[in-house]
Amino acid sequence: MDTSALFDFSPLVQELDKILLGFWATIRLTLTSAVIALVLGTILVAMRVAPTPVLRWAGAAYVNVVRNTPLTLVLILCALGLSDTMQLTFSGDPTTNYFWWAVAGLSVYTATFVCEALRSGINTVSMGQAEAARAIGLTFTQTLRLVVLPQAFRSVISPLGSILIALAKNTTIVIVASYLDAAAQMKQMFDDYGGTIPIFLGFAFGYMVLTLPTGFLFGWLAKRLAVAR
Amino acid sequence: MQIRQVGVALAAAGAMIAGLTACGGGGATTVLQKAKDEKKLVIGVKYDQPGLGLKKPDGTVEGFDVDVAKYIAGKLGVPESGIEFKEARSANRESFLKQGQVDMVIASYSITEARKPQVTFSGPYYLAHQDSLIRADDSSITSLDTLKGKKVCQVSGSNSWKNITEGTNKQNLKVEATLVPAGGYDECIAKLKSSAVDVVTTDDTILAGFAKREGASVKVAGAPFTDEKYGVGLKKGDLETCNEINKIIGEMWSDGTAAKLLDKHFAGTGLKMETAAPPAEGCA
Numbered sequence: 001m002d003t004s005a006l007f008d009f010s011p012l013v014q015e016l017d018k019i020l021l022g023f024w025a026t027i028r029l030t031l032t033s034a035v036i037a038l039v040l041g042t043i044l045v046a047m048r049v050a051p052t053p054v055l056r057w058a059g060a061a062y063v064n065v066v067r068n069t070p071l072t073l074v075l076i077l078c079a080l081g082l083s084d085t086m087q088l089t090f091s092g093d094p095t096t097n098y099f100w101w102a103v104a105g106l107s108v109y110t111a112t113f114v115c116e117a118l119r120s121g122i123n124t125v126s127m128g129q130a131e132a133a134r135a136i137g138l139t140f141t142q143t144l145r146l147v148v149l150p151q152a153f154r155s156v157i158s159p160l161g162s163i164l165i166a167l168a169k170n171t172t173i174v175i176v177a178s179y180l181d182a183a184a185q186m187k188q189m190f191d192d193y194g195g196t197i198p199i200f201l202g203f204a205f206g207y208m209v210l211t212l213p214t215g216f217l218f219g220w221l222a223k224r225l226a227v228a229r
Numbered sequence: 230m231q232i233r234q235v236g237v238a239l240a241a242a243g244a245m246i247a248g249l250t251a252c253g254g255g256g257a258t259t260v261l262q263k264a265k266d267e268k269k270l271v272i273g274v275k276y277d278q279p280g281l282g283l284k285k286p287d288g289t290v291e292g293f294d295v296d297v298a299k300y301i302a303g304k305l306g307v308p309e310s311g312i313e314f315k316e317a318r319s320a321n322r323e324s325f326l327k328q329g330q331v332d333m334v335i336a337s338y339s340i341t342e343a344r345k346p347q348v349t350f351s352g353p354y355y356l357a358h359q360d361s362l363i364r365a366d367d368s369s370i371t372s373l374d375t376l377k378g379k380k381v382c383q384v385s386g387s388n389s390w391k392n393i394t395e396g397t398n399k400q401n402l403k404v405e406a407t408l409v410p411a412g413g414y415d416e417c418i419a420k421l422k423s424s425a426v427d428v429v430t431t432d433d434t435i436l437a438g439f440a441k442r443e444g445a446s447v448k449v450a451g452a453p454f455t456d457e458k459y460g461v462g463l464k465k466g467d468l469e470t471c472n473e474i475n476k477i478i479g480e481m482w483s484d485g486t487a488a489k490l491l492d493k494h495f496a497g498t499g500l501k502m503e504t505a506a507p508p509a510e511g512c513a
Contacts, residue, residue: 080416080419080420080423083425084419084420084423084424084425085423093407094380094407094408094409094425098409098410175385175410175411175412176412176416178409178410178411178416178420178425179410180383180385180410184385184386184410187320187385187386188385188386188388190319190320190321190386191319191320191386191387191388192343192388193323194320194321194322194323194324194347196324
């Protein structure tokens with residue numbers, strides 16, 4: 001058997017510029033979605049622990065519906081449903097438009113996981129602290145903002161890191177939202193050069209370059225910022 | 230302990246490589262020989278292209294490529310019951326042939342310079358042309374240059390869009406079209422119908438199959454701008470089989486089978502069918 005194809009890494013070198021562009025798209029998608037998901041997730045968790053039953057109910061309903069819907073379906077709904085069929089567009093330029101729809105889909109999905117991680121963090125803050133905050137006259141929002149959430153965030157840095165890594169890898173399916181990322185570039189190269197193991201390995205390595213340091217960074221942050229109790 | 234674990238891992242890796250190498254060896258040397266001796270062939274076809282190669286719910290495959298495969302196999306002495314069809318995706322056709330997982334590939338496989346170093350091609354058995362699928366009420370697209378500024382669907386893992394934007398067409402014309410990526414042709418057609426794209430482009434044979442399925446809402450523009458020489462892919466260097474299949478393809482056109490098969494699969498789709506055998510290319 002011809003084994004040379006097993007070790008032929010040259011396509012990776014030839015198409016390096018396109019591969020890097022693909023990973024740059026992955027990075028942009030990940031970072032933008034991460035920021036929006038963090039904001040959305042914080043709002044959601046505030047709703048879920050709010051004293052108003054309607055807010056609690058709405059927060060729980062959102063999390064349970066979106067978290068249990070496959071991400072592929074969320075993205076297809078965004079691109080084919082909302083953007084193409086309903087004509088709700090962010091921009092007349094397809095690339096910009098689908099980028100933001102992909103970010104929207106990834107964010108609303110990831111926000112549910114951020115919300116649940118934060119909620120578990122809130123549970124680590126002892127009840128007495130919230131009661132003490134109430135006793136000195138802080139409102140619900142002030143209690144959450146000044147006392148509970150800062151501690152909750154610091155106790156869930158590791159899980160948030162895992163969610164960020166999952167998000168980075170989830171971007172591989174944004175092609176269903178009509179946006180090209182590194183995974184789409186890989187498929188393109190499979191068509192040009194045939195599906196070979198070196199191409200696959202090269203892309204797997206590329207994702208690890210992104211996710212491994214993320215894991216280490218968050219592990220270090222978690223240790224450094226842990227709340228001493 | 231550590232050293233032992235590394236040793237075990239190395240042994241496992243070695244066994245894997247040995248296993249991989251073993252797959253390719255043994256058996257007949259050429260496909261021609263195998264067809265004669267064993268009366269069996271494994272043929273790679275598409276499973277997702279209506280008109281060319283489509284797997285039906287009952288497990289059988291049908292299409293023009295499939296019938297060509299049956300004709301060629303029959304002439305090589307293999308009965309229909311001796312053919313095993315395997316799904317050949319665009320991405321795995323070369324590796325299937327190299328590793329001997331299929332004996333030949335008949336799967337809208339265009340003969341290109343880039344593929345020639347890896348694959349020996351018989352044929353071409355059909356000359357397809359890249360064309361555009363457009364909405365039925367769209368009269369603005371009549372030729373390649375009218376694609377300028379239009380939104381063209383870019384299917385992930387396919388190169389058809391390059392022929393428009395990078396000028397690899399018969400007119401060497403680089404057309405500035407806006408590319409809209411999509412995961413597959415079905416998504417492209419959904420986008421076409423909702424006006425998110427204006428053009429879905431690939432071989433006219435494939436488009437004809439889609440147009441037939443979609444009915445009156447879409448049509449093929451009828452403005453071809455490339456020649457796609459569909460060849461029979463063989464393992465690199467199998468010239469004996471290649472020459473034999475070239476003879477069979479010649480017969481297929483001269484005895485009227487080709488025209489009959491084209492009519493069977495593309496009648497009523499609006500496809501401008503080729504009526505004569507495409508000029509043969511030598512085996513290499």
